[in-house]
Amino acid sequence: MAERTYEAGIVRGLFKFAVARGAEPRALAAACGLDLAGLEDPDARVPFDAYVRLMRAAKAETRDPALALRYAQHVDFSEISVVGLLSNASRDMAEALAQMNRYGRIAVEVDGVDAGMDRFAMQREADGVWLIDRRQNPNLFPELTETTFGRMAWGPRQFGVTGFVQAVQVTHPDPGYAEAYQEIFAAPVTFGAPRNALRLNPAFEHHKVAALPQYVFGVLSDRAQALLKRLESADTLRGRVEALLMPVLHRGDVNMDEVAARLGVSRQTLFRKLKAEGVTFERLYDELRHKLALHYLANPKVSVNETAYLVGFSEPAAFSRAFKRWTGLSPKAYRERKPAEA
DSSP: OOOOEEEHHHHHHHHHHHHHTTOOHHHHHHHHTOOTGGGGOTTOEEEHHHHHHHHHHHHHHHTOTTHHHHHHHHSOHHHHOHHHHHHHTSSBHHHHHHHHHHHHHHHBOOTTOOTTOOSEEEEEETTEEEEEEOOSOGGGSHHHHHHHHHHHHHGGGGGTOOSOEEEEEOSSOOOSOHHHHHHHHOSOEETTOSSEEEEEOGGGGGOBOSSOTHHHHHHHOHHHHHHHHHHHTOSSHHHHHHHHHGGGGGGSOOOHHHHHHHHTSOHHHHHHHHHHTTOOHHHHHHHHHHHHHHHHHTSTTSOHHHHHHHTTOSSHHHHHHHHHHHHSSOHHHHHHHSOOOO
């Protein structure tokens, strides 16, 4: 089995957070054996075990056993991971959770959750709706449960969502800082439970997320944001279709029927009008993916894997095949050959 890894941005974020809270940088680096300069590489992945060592060294250095919860509380996920950005770009909380399932492997690869399997499952039970974390062996590193659930509980508050979490179940024993759990979750917590799960307010699915989809493109690529603005003012139908596709391309499930409905025309009418402009929906979709992939890879802050998901591919390998068809090069070779643009 391939070694499990973490996204470098999350690791870098924890390192900086711990230092800001009093940890000595050299001691942290020595404890986990990390190359700090390498963490600036957007394509870098950090072995899971190295992140575990970093977390535990950070807790010792800061003398804060609840550091994992504090990290979730004080560091905006959208600042350290594209997964957070895409969650903020969702239409509502239900879609945000769906994005976490779709893109979660970018952030961290965990035991028992492989390609094609959702890490988080929604389950309706007699007492309400439960979100269940299905990773295996969670008690080997309960801090991951703390950061994951902590972000889920605390993050929605920036969008005015309170009472999002109504109850918490965790499989690990009481770590001795229940007051921190109460501050983060503001809900009853059961330690030593048979599963890791959150009971959610049934209304959460329809609560709107405040950040606009365009926010993602502005953060990741100024050139992509400029392209979106040009498309939105385009006179051609092709431009209007591309403008509709661009903010939702990352979903990977956009189809011609959905676009036609948003334009207020039938599928047949959309097909006919695009044909009159010399293009099919499939070709337009493919060319837009190509164009945006080039934009994102020109940004040194965006990794190859992130680019794959941003343009709607469910697997980096499928993106690599498409990119080679478009350019004759692998994404990595293209990036190495083309000077990075800020």
